[in-house]
Amino acid sequence: MNILLFGNGGQLGTGLSHLLKPLGRVTALSQADLDLTDLSALEQTVLRQKPDIIINAAAYTAVDKAESEPEKVQLINAQAPGVMAQAARRVGAAMIHFSTDYVFDGSASEPYTEEMSPSPNSIYGETKLAGERLVQQATDDHLIFRTAWVYSLYGQNFLNTMLRLARERDQLSIVDDQVGSPTWAGMLAHMTTRVVEQMGETARIPEGKAGLYHLVCRGQTSWYGFAERIMQLTGNDQVKLEPIPTEQYPTPAQRPAWSVLAVDKFEKAFDIHIPDWEYSLNACLYETLLAGRL
Numbered sequence: 001m002n003i004l005l006f007g008n009g010g011q012l013g014t015g016l017s018h019l020l021k022p023l024g025r026v027t028a029l030s031q032a033d034l035d036l037t038d039l040s041a042l043e044q045t046v047l048r049q050k051p052d053i054i055i056n057a058a059a060y061t062a063v064d065k066a067e068s069e070p071e072k073v074q075l076i077n078a079q080a081p082g083v084m085a086q087a088a089r090r091v092g093a094a095m096i097h098f099s100t101d102y103v104f105d106g107s108a109s110e111p112y113t114e115e116m117s118p119s120p121n122s123i124y125g126e127t128k129l130a131g132e133r134l135v136q137q138a139t140d141d142h143l144i145f146r147t148a149w150v151y152s153l154y155g156q157n158f159l160n161t162m163l164r165l166a167r168e169r170d171q172l173s174i175v176d177d178q179v180g181s182p183t184w185a186g187m188l189a190h191m192t193t194r195v196v197e198q199m200g201e202t203a204r205i206p207e208g209k210a211g212l213y214h215l216v217c218r219g220q221t222s223w224y225g226f227a228e229r230i231m232q233l234t235g236n237d238q239v240k241l242e243p244i245p246t247e248q249y250p251t252p253a254q255r256p257a258w259s260v261l262a263v264d265k266f267e268k269a270f271d272i273h274i275p276d277w278e279y280s281l282n283a284c285l286y287e288t289l290l291a292g293r294l
Helices: 013-021 039-049 072-090 123-138 158-168 183-199 224-233 264-270 277-290
Strands: 002-006 025-029 053-056 094-100 140-147 173-174 211-214 240-246
Touching: 002 013, 002 039, 013 025, 013 183, 025 053, 039 072, 053 072, 053 183, 072 094, 072 123, 094 183, 123 140, 140 183, 158 173, 158 224, 173 224, 183 264, 183 277, 211 264, 224 240, 224 277
Parallel strands: 002 025, 002 053, 053 094, 094 140, 140 211, 173 240
Antiparallel strands: none
16 A cells, blocks of 8 residues: 555654554655645645555644634644545545544533534634535545544643643642543554555445544543543552632633544444553553653
8 A cells, every 4th residue: 555644743643654554655744744734735745645545644733722823723624634635536545534522512411423413612623624524525535533532652642741740740630520532542543554454455445434433432531530540550649639620720722521422333334342441541551661651
């Protein structure tokens, strides 16, 4: 396979760039390699590479900063994926694109399915939803994976923030009224790679399986519950955690209070079992330990 990966160096892109290598030739591009706001250069890159599969793990993910940079966020999260999908159709490539739980407003009380109507309440969510729709309009040969609460060894995320704060403070206040499914980027990369393996040498999405899927770890917890488990597993039980409501931690962008996504459709379509969030957290921390970071 000839795979063109956008988002190298990010949480998900880093894992994908390693796992995909045995499947063929992988061209992994970071923001430093290609500015996704340059739509003309982006299109020319795809046309020049002529990939069999395009995987877009790149996004503008600074949720709060996005509220003050709507034009830039629109370019990266919406227009760029649309250009990728249009170019993919021109060269005959399949496309895998990642989206987010922020396309929902968080007012539900049961896991969101792919059939539920999105209703974003932030610039980030609005632009990610626009990106989904542009990909869907441009090519039928696509997979869109919505995910949520992503963490890893790399970059800025909740896990790394908790590990850093545990070294600096003896008490932390953590939001306890936002509920979701912590999702290890390593799990996401592994699941995506297994889907690519199923596409085989033809690099085609299996018949009847193109479309939109939710892909997060199973189970649910609050940010407080996530932090509590991190502290327990890393031997930081001495750090006192205080549960607080969202109103005590105001942010420029509104977060969904409920971010639990149903994953049954993905598991059934690709015959892949998705692990529980606590199992994945253990796996991630074991990898962190091996890397000498704990």
